[in-house]
Amino acid sequence: MAEKPQPVRVLYCGVCGLPAEYCEFGPDFEKCKPWLIQNAPQLYPDLIQESNSNAADRVSDQLQSSSITDVTGPSGSSVPKQEPVKRLPGGKIKKKDKQEVIIEKVTRNKRKSITTIKGLELFGVKLSEASKKLGKKFATGASVVKGPTEKDQIDVQGDIAYDIVEFITDTWHDVPESAIYFIEDGKKVPAV
Amino acid sequence: MFKKFTSEEVSGQNQVKASVQRRIRQSIADEYPGLELVMDDLLPKKSPLIVAKCQNHLNLVVVNNVPLFFNIRDGPYMPTLRLLHQYPTIMKKLQVDRGAIKYVLAGANIMCPGLTSPGGILDEEVGAETPVAIMAEGKEHALAIGFTKMSAKDIKAINKGIGVDNMHYLNDGLWKMQRLD
Numbered sequence: 405m406a407e408k409p410q411p412v413r414v415l416y417c418g419v420c421g422l423p424a425e426y427c428e429f430g431p432d433f434e435k436c437k438p439w440l441i442q443n444a445p446q447l448y449p450d451l452i453q454e455s456n457s458n459a460a461d462r463v464s465d466q467l468q469s470s471s472i473t474d475v476t477g478p479s480g481s482s483v484p485k486q487e488p489v490k491r492l493p494g495g496k497i498k499k500k501d502k503q504e505v506i507i508e509k510v511t512r513n514k515r516k517s518i519t520t521i522k523g524l525e526l527f528g529v530k531l532s533e534a535s536k537k538l539g540k541k542f543a544t545g546a547s548v549v550k551g552p553t554e555k556d557q558i559d560v561q562g563d564i565a566y567d568i569v570e571f572i573t574d575t576w577h578d579v580p581e582s583a584i585y586f587i588e589d590g591k592k593v594p595a596v
Numbered sequence: 597m598f599k600k601f602t603s604e605e606v607s608g609q610n611q612v613k614a615s616v617q618r619r620i621r622q623s624i625a626d627e628y629p630g631l632e633l634v635m636d637d638l639l640p641k642k643s644p645l646i647v648a649k650c651q652n653h654l655n656l657v658v659v660n661n662v663p664l665f666f667n668i669r670d671g672p673y674m675p676t677l678r679l680l681h682q683y684p685t686i687m688k689k690l691q692v693d694r695g696a697i698k699y700v701l702a703g704a705n706i707m708c709p710g711l712t713s714p715g716g717i718l719d720e721e722v723g724a725e726t727p728v729a730i731m732a733e734g735k736e737h738a739l740a741i742g743f744t745k746m747s748a749k750d751i752k753a754i755n756k757g758i759g760v761d762n763m764h765y766l767n768d769g770l771w772k773m774q775r776l777d
């Protein structure tokens with residue numbers, strides 16, 4: 405008689421939740437790397453080397469500038485880290501995200517709609533704070549959610565697309581009106 | 597199909613009548629004989645079987661709040677990726693080359709050349725309109741559930757256009773919906 409098959413246990417990434425072998429194609433490979441080095445080194449042998457050489461860099465940096473501490477610390481660094489260029493298959497270089505705020509009204513049920521706001525973080529806005537402010541201003545529910553692709557976005561209940569541009573530019577002066585776009589009927593239209 | 601899927605798209609959840617429950621169990625058992633010995637664990641006769649109706653004629657089969665299978669209208673039931681990962685041998689497999697992974701994970705349908713290139717693998721037994729596991733070059737686990745538009749033989753012969761519809765893929769809305777409460 406055949407034996408009952410035992411379920412396979414797949415190693416899912418503790419950061420992005422994908423099978424660990426797919427982190428390299430996931431929403432944010434950089435964020436997964438520390439976890440992968442700890443938990444799945446066999447899948448990404450290159451990472452070990454990379455982290456070793458980074459560590460070596462750090463040591464030599466500290467030797468050179470012993471008076472400055474924590475310049476290259478992994479998290480608390482105030483120096484913006486240079487992101488490695490992502491390459492698409494075929495060697496094309498992925499463009500860095502354009503600094504844009506995208507507003508879209510999504511109709512969920514028949515009557516309920518949600519306004520989603522993407523890209524505020526590109527202007528240094530903290531999404532959790534922004535969502536609080538939006539909820540207060542429009543007296544409605546607002547929350548930071550994982551977007552359908554990769555980025556976090558803010559979902560605000562109700563159709564507030566009309567008033568929101570002014571609120572954004574008034575609240576966060578770093579966001580120019582010219583960088584705000586609406587998605588309407590599947591097309592991207594500038595807010596100005 | 598599940599690109600933007602969230603629990604808000606579930607328009608109704610119903611515990612199905614015993615007769616319907618039997619029919620669903622039977623068609624899943626027929627489609628996936630490899631699950632025969634674990635059917636009682638997956639869809640215990642005692643636990644209520646919930647069918648969640650969603651937009652676009654999509655149905656989810658939910659047990660203990662976990663979505664396990666889905667189908668469209670009266671189409672064949674397909675496992676969720678999380679379930680397929682546990683029982684990887686239950687479906688026929690097609691493999692895409694590494695270059696296609698990115699596109700599949702963005703929800704694109706699977707183009708014939710991604711399956712016929714050196715990194716791809718075609719199981720010639722696979723017919724048209726068949727649920728398949730989509731595997732990837734150099735990877736152990738499935739990255740998507742597909743529904744073939746043409747047979748593997750045609751995919752090879754025609755080698756143009758969409759060969760397999762991408763029904764469900766890693767990190768889509770259904771993947772993220774680990775539980776449906």
Ligand SMILES: [Zn+2]
Binds near residue numbers: 424427
């Ligand atoms: Zn990951």
